[in-house]
Amino acid sequence: MKHVSVMTTEVLEVLNPKEGEWYLDATLGAGGHTAALLEKGARVLAFDQDSEAIEHAQTRFATQVQARSLVLQHENFSKIENTVGSLQKTSDIGTIRGVLFDFGTSTEQLMSSERGFSFEGDGPLDMRMDTKLGVQAKDILAVVPEKQLAELFATLGGEQYAKKIARAIKKNEDPITTTAQLSGLVARVKPKKGKLHPATKVFQALRIAVNSELEHISAALPQAWGVLEPGGTLVTIAFHEGEDRIAKQYLKMLAESGAGSVLTKIKPSERELAKNPRSRSAILRTIQKVHTNQDKERNAL
Ligand SMILES: C[S@@+](CC[C@H](N)C(=O)[O-])C[C@H]1O[C@@H](n2cnc3c(N)ncnc32)[C@H](O)[C@@H]1O
Structure with a gap:
């Protein structure tokens, strides 16, 4: 069974990707959201801590990797700040227009009994997304x-x-x-x-x-916000209360401090729920980074 990406239409609507702009997909997985961004002509820097997800994408997106419309990073998203910062200094990766987090596991991880994520079938009780853990x-x-x-x-x-x-x-x-x-x-x-x-x-x-999932989410959100360019959008998709609470509190704090605006919360449509039952618990949240006075002055020069 293949992973079916959740709320792809809504992700594209809120990110509104344009030709040549750079996006950060912090959770590559089976590559569904990345593929949708690439189809719009955007360029994608994609992270995953699971080497199998990266290897799969190297084959699936060989042409885009070769053309550098897609850059793959086998890395934990809690390392966004350093990784993106050094890539921007040393490569053609430009300012980041949008960041997407689609938390949790992919269907490929769940279905692989040797990885130990699923209560169906049998396998070693492992559950490491990054096998170096x-x-x-x-x-x-x-x-x-x-x-x-x-x-x-x-x-x-x-x-x-x-x-x-x-x-x-x-x-x-x-x-x-x-x-x-x-x-x-x-x-x-x-x-x-x-x-x-x-x-x-x-x-x-x-x-x-x-996988210390909640700690990594807490560490990654401020870093993602830091690498996002003014006017850019941060999107989170959570599947359980623990993930969503962290995203909700962080986005609320950004909105209240005036750093972010256009805060929205979206649930999957009836149509999507009927087609993909896994989407039933998904909550998508999004916030846009406002331009500071300094940005406005810089842009006016
Ligand atoms: C729900 S799947 C993403 C599916 C993807 N959006 C798609 O459309 O195919 C989540 C992915 O995030 C990865 N992941 C989870 N926590 C991570 C972390 N802290 N750092 C990097 N990748 C992580 C998992 O290994 C998994 O492949």
Whole structure:
């Protein structure tokens, strides 16, 4: 199954890319949003911490990479400031007209059982987006004490049965090292309700913890704002409350301080929801950087 990009029409509407302008796609993934920007004639600098996403894009976009309409960076988006700054000094990358964050995992990551992100199928309980990271999900289950494990499931996953699940993990005779072991254990401990797989929230919490996702988002947003040119637009797409809360607070602060304007929040259309159920939890937020008096004076010269 291939990743279906979320709210691409809305992303293009708010970014309004023009021929030759540079955009930063902070979360390349399967490259759907990048492809849409390139089709409009824009140039894209794309980050992903997952080497598989970068390798896939090197093949898919070989022509655009060759023509330097697309520059790929195997890098964490928490390094935007230094990476973009040095690329702008040493290469043809110009001012950045827009930045897009489409948080979370791609379908390719979820569907690959060897990566350990999914409660479906079986594979090692890994969950590292960047395979250079040291700690895997199985290590967290082995090392973190019961009380903290329960807190982790509750705060990062919103899991109601966090304490029961943490207790069962710690009481289990053998260490939990595979996705099937963990999803089976959660399904035994927790009553099944609704359509959601019982292990969804535990898997989400572990993935966020393994990849320090919320810390990286908090670090990256101010850096993205810093590299954005006046008049440029920042777009975030979040899929759960933890991600969205950070984006919402940061954008609100920018709007209140007068640094940004045109704050919008968009949900997927009924049409998109019908075609792509994964989009149901998506929230797109956007803010435009205002021109300071200094920018206006510089432009008038
Ligand atoms: C939802 S997917 C993006 C999908 C993409 N917009 C598309 O249209 O195909 C999220 C991607 O962001 C990457 N990612 C998540 N956190 C990251 C981080 N801190 N730094 C760099 N990439 C990150 C993941 O590896 C994944 O490939």
